[in-house]
Amino acid sequence: MKTVIYYFTGTGNSLAAARKVAAALGETELVPIASLAITPGTITPDADRVGIVCPVYDCGVPVMVARFAERLDLSGTKYTFAVVTMGGMGVSALHQLNRILRERQGRGLDAAFAVTMPGNFPPLARPPEGEKCEKILSKADKRFAEIAETIGSGRSVSPGFAPISGLVKALTYGPFAKGTHDASAAFSISDACTGCGTCARVCPTGNIEMPDDRPVWNQRCELCCACLHFCPTEAIQLHVMRGTKGRGRYRHPDLTVADMEAQR
Template sequence: MKTVIYYFTGTGNSYAAAARLCDALGDCTLVPIASLPGGRIVPDARRVGIVCPVYDLGLPEIVDSFARRLDAGGTEYLFAVLTMGGMGVSALHQLNAIFKKQGRDLDGAWAVAMPGNFVPLSQPPTGAKLEKILDRAGETIDTIAGIIRRGENVPPPPAPLSSLLRRLFYPGYIRHTDTLDEKFWVTEDCIFCGTCAKVCPVGNIEMVDGMPRWLHQCQLCMGCLHFCPTEAIQWGSRTKDRGRYLHPEFGAKKMKRQRLGPKADDSQKTEDSGV
């Protein structure tokens, strides 16, 4: 069965999950959500998936908007895999509620534990701890791929606590995506390379006199912060000297492809040929 997986990623966790699923399912196309224009989206596949991270126990704003434009009425199997560093099953319920308005539910819904990468809250894992998290995530994704191939129904699991916390914290994110980037600042370690502008999936950074300027359309994916080669980019007062994180299978070329669309992401084999 032909599959299309729509994905959004900031540091590679969700890309890695989407790519592994696509490889396991076969006859699969990866489509970066950030590359899609506005308006109604009709998938050219019978099996459709969404893979993205969890932000403040909910969906990234760009994914919430995308899901509301996605016409899933003609799909035979609709699934979602969300990657998270802590809690976040509540985001699956948020996504399912969007599709309920179309008269259907997610046929498969999973949350996969991945390395936490929101540096303002905590330092990303390293070493053996990181490897253990990635190994377990890979095993979980392989199991999910088998369930999807068999067409089994897996509804979003109960999430009373994370749903309660989402109601408390998520509005602070979703209502302020136009001002969240005001907390970014740059230290004297900046080498004027422009990597931050090149990797931003939504084109929210422009270079002015060699320095990044944020344009107030931020998703808070933290890609600019994690990709900065000198760790010059900070957010607020708690990110300096806290380390950075990128999924080991992810690099700047794949991050930049998020804005290029299916021509760059048109198969798992094509993606694997990238750097």
């Protein structure tokens, strides 16, 4: 059975999830959601199974992912699933995707999964390091194997009951979604910047330009923070909540600059 997995990633957790599930299922195509963002119109996958894999932002899905889901035509699909990766809570993101698909298709997700992975939003909490990080990743890998087995067998899995996650989403996701594209104003660059351009290369939306070898953020930010985490000198800071100076950085150990560039 042919499978297409659409994914969005900022620090590699969701790409790692998509790859693990795809490898176990076999005959699976991985398609970056960001590569479809500039293409107007309906998206009709040529596959029997369709999956969406993405991170959780403010207990919902990234804005780009929500808009992508609204454009999906799954009329020819037999089985639809979603996997969200999260540092804390976020099952409500699965309910959001399920609702979008129901409104668009008249049917929702056949299976929905939430997997804990290393948190990577430093303004909220320092990313885990060392052995703690490795344990989280190892546990997640085992979970991906279980998820792939469930998908392969065609079993149904509901998103589950998540009242606290739903409450947090109700309070925070609206302002996040409304302001995310303007979040560029919250980034700054220090004199530690070497002008290497890595931030521009890894941005999945192509939001960063490099005039005079200094990054400039435009109005297509998704707050994935890839620029923040990939900067080799930690010259980029995000000025929200507790800020990011001295609060650590994270990206999945298998993620490369080339992986990020491949999203566009």
